[in-house]
Amino acid sequence: MTAEIHRLKGAAPSLDPIMRLVASDMNAVNAVILDRMQSQIPLIPELAGHLISGGGKRLRPMITLAAARLLDYPGTRQHKLAAAVEFIHTATLLHDDVVDGSDMRRGKRTANIIWGNPASVLVGDFLFSRAFELMVEDGSLKVLKILSNASAVIAEGEVDQLTAQRQVSTSEDKYLAIIGAKTAALFAAAARIAAxxxxREGEVEDALDAYGRNLGIAFQLVDDAIDYVSDEATMGKGVGDDFRDGKVTLPVILAYARGSAEERAFWHDAMMGRRISDDDLSHATALLAKHNGIADTLEHARHYGQRAIDxxxxxxxxxxxxxxxxxxxxxxxxxx
Known part of the structure; x- marks a missing residue:
């Protein structure tokens, strides 16, 4: 029987169950992270620690740990590998903030604003290197292949998104391919390595990959939606950042495709950076509501969330x- 997205008795779903499940494992992972982010160059642990300790959910490494529990794995290899997953994720965030020119993440100033772009890029490289050290120490060529391939796919997805930036006519399929690479690939790898x-390879490995991949897509689609409808305290970044950065996300793609010639002209100007005032953001939000851009993006997210559960x-x-x-x-x- 298919599990339902909605909760019984109106209880809101949370990460509390997975956090409780992996609490002891996360302590071991955090010890690895703390140890491996150290360097004789003081700036490295200072800058890395700013982001790593910045209040992130650590969902990706938790997925690795929870999947290992799901399979009754009795060992400890998942600790270093979950740390590697978190280092890959953190490195991509450091690089993303430089590319996007972001000034806020998780409610704090970004590392690139505090220490500058060159330091952020180089410390991101350091964390990637630490991740690969941990993979090699694990000794499994298959694990190394899965995580190294995910790292390459993430980079490809980021470049693909960069080339699609401000291209308001980007298709829905193209966009889903971008987020499948830049976001979902690491979720999929994080789950798959537990198998x-x-x-427990074969069917089990494929099932965990599908879980992580669909979860990652759902997660990104919700991020795309709440950029227009949430608030800075909830998101940890500025409201409308995607709009002002010219990021063509699914809500915009849907509204553009369904809009009039006049509305399309607005979206084109907005994505090119010519309509980025607060009034322009309000107009954009109104157009998204008119054409169900947010509602249909969230419906897509529910679909992928259900696929993850299935x-x-x-x-x-x-x-x-x-x-x-x-x-x-x-x-x-x-x-x-």
Whole structure:
């Protein structure tokens, strides 16, 4: 029977179950992260620590740990690998903030604003290198292949997004391919490697990959929606940042495709950076509402969230499965 996205008795889904499930494992992962971000160059741990300790959910490494619990894996290899996943994610954030010129992340000033772009890029490179050290130490060529491939796919997705920036006529399929690479690839790899270390390949590996991939797409689509409808305290970044940066996300793609010639002209000017005032943002939000850009983006997110849950159908019921299901529910419910 298909699990439902909605919660019984109106209870809002949260990450509490998965956090409780992996609490002891996360302590071990955090110890690895703290140890491996150290360097004789003081700026490196200072800058890396600014982002790593900045209040992120650590959802990707938690997925690795929870998937290992789901498979009853009795060892400890998942600790270093979850740390590697977090280092890859952190490195991409450092690089993304430089590319985007961002000044806020998780409610704090970004590293590039404090220390400058060159330092942020180089410390991101350092964290990538640490991630690969951890992968090599694990000793599995298959794990190395999965995570190194994910790193390459993420970079390809970021470049693809860069080339699509301000291209308001970007198709829905093209956009889904971009976020499938830049966001979902690491979610998929984080889940998949648990099957490898637990020696449960084939169907189990594919199911965990599908769970992570669909969860990642849902997560990104909700991010795209709440950029227009949430607030800075909730998002940890400025409201309308995607709009002002000329990022063509799914809500915009849908509104542009459904809009009049006049509305399309507005979107074109806005994505080119010529309509970025608060009044322009309000007009954009009104157009998104008129053409169901936000509502349909969230419907897409619910679809991918459900696919993530369905991918877990081969596993028996239990605490770990329930925690992973609720993590998918949470990814979608953040918009409400």
């Amino acid at each position: 490898v270390i637990a020696e 991918a877990l159908g081969i596993f028996p019921a239990g605490v770990a499965k329930a925690a992973l299901v609720e993590a998918a529910e949470f990814a979608v419910s953040r918009a409400y």
